[in-house]
Amino acid sequence: MMSLNLEPFRITRKEQMTGDIYLFRAEKAKAGKSKNKEKLSYQPGQFYQLNVPGLGEAPISVCSYADDYIEFNIRALGDVTDELIKLNVGDNLWVRGPYGTHYPMIDLHGKSLIIIGGGTGVAPLRGVIKYVEKYRAEFDRVHLLFGFKSPEEMLFKKDMELWNRIFDLRTTVDKAGADYKGKIGLITKLVDESGLDSKNKAVIICGPPVMIKFTIQSLEKMGFSHEQIYISHERRMKCGVGMCGHCMISGVYVCKDGPVFRYDQIKNLHE
Ligand SMILES: Cc1cc2nc3c(=O)[nH]c(=O)nc-3n(C[C@H](O)[C@H](O)[C@H](O)COP(=O)(O)OP(=O)(O)OC[C@H]3O[C@@H](n4cnc5c(N)ncnc54)[C@H](O)[C@@H]3O)c2cc1C
Ligand code: FES
Numbered sequence: 001m002m003s004l005n006l007e008p009f010r011i012t013r014k015e016q017m018t019g020d021i022y023l024f025r026a027e028k029a030k031a032g033k034s035k036n037k038e039k040l041s042y043q044p045g046q047f048y049q050l051n052v053p054g055l056g057e058a059p060i061s062v063c064s065y066a067d068d069y070i071e072f073n074i075r076a077l078g079d080v081t082d083e084l085i086k087l088n089v090g091d092n093l094w095v096r097g098p099y100g101t102h103y104p105m106i107d108l109h110g111k112s113l114i115i116i117g118g119g120t121g122v123a124p125l126r127g128v129i130k131y132v133e134k135y136r137a138e139f140d141r142v143h144l145l146f147g148f149k150s151p152e153e154m155l156f157k158k159d160m161e162l163w164n165r166i167f168d169l170r171t172t173v174d175k176a177g178a179d180y181k182g183k184i185g186l187i188t189k190l191v192d193e194s195g196l197d198s199k200n201k202a203v204i205i206c207g208p209p210v211m212i213k214f215t216i217q218s219l220e221k222m223g224f225s226h227e228q229i230y231i232s233h234e235r236r237m238k239c240g241v242g243m244c245g246h247c248m249i250s251g252v253y254v255c256k257d258g259p260v261f262r263y264d265q266i267k268n269l270h271e
Pocket of ligand 2: 242253
């Protein structure tokens with residue numbers, strides 16, 4: 001039985017990413033007077049339920065890969081997330097998890113990766129990329145294709161500087177001022193123009209449903225099979241552990257059987 005117990009994590013870092021999006025780092029303090037940090041065990045693609053006592057919970061993806069801290073990228077969108085982003089360094093963050101399936105990173109060893117993200121969908125992918133940074137020798141080429149609405153809404157700008165040096169990073173924005181030097185256009189254009197072939201590659205996609213749909217259509221035309229594609233599916237959730245049925249599509253619990261699916265295993269589900 002999965003744990004539904006809430007645990008207090010201590011916030012050790014808070015960074016504003018854009019107007020309403022913050023990156024939080026939190027650690028699990030060891031009980032008693034020990035200053036050692038407790039080891040954590042989570043995988044890229046999984047999520048935690050973040051709790052605001054007396055108000056409710058929000059599922060938030062892990063966006064780091066480390067065994068002594070965890071990072072969450074939170075957009076203020078409503079009741080719970082509006083309160084979460086008010087927390088500060090030193091405050092407790094009440095969490096339960098980790099829950100859900102993860103990207104099968106070990107199975108992807110030896111392959112080239114194409115990691116495609118749109119908007120806040122880049123956050124869970126940051127966990128994947130942190131894994132690849134740690135186990136770089138296990139992967140062949142790594143291509144990052146990211147789309148944002150505007151240059152101001154671009155996330156993880158500091159990480160992007162590093163990724164631009166060590167990976168094949170390509171970004172695009174939907175719209176920008178005349179002084180913007182980068183690429184302007186939809187993420188699907190970036191995919192269409194990438195010239196990438198499907199040989200020995202796995203594709204990992206996270207973003208809004210419409211972006212995932214059209215990105216997969218582009219990949220199909222480029223010769224990718226559905227078995228090569230992994231997506232993360234977002235649904236409204238309550239329990240997060242397969243008990244309430246809130247997230248169910250065609251008998252599949254997105255919280256427990258997902259949120260990460262290989263595309264051929266989910267493409268025929270009907271809402
Ligand atoms: C597996 C998973 C991972 C997620 N990871 C992240 C993350 O890393 N960072 C992040 O900022 N958010 C993430 N989300 C979305 C986040 O959980 C919701 O924004 C949050 O639950 C909204 O709760 P609230 O109480 O703040 O807003 P509410 O007051 O409940 O809702 C505000 C508005 O948002 C809409 N809404 C709420 N939840 C969703 C949803 N899941 N999909 C579409 N619309 C929704 C509501 O219909 C309403 O219009 C994730 C969601 C899932 C299911
Ligand atoms: S959120 Fe309760 S069953 Fe998935």
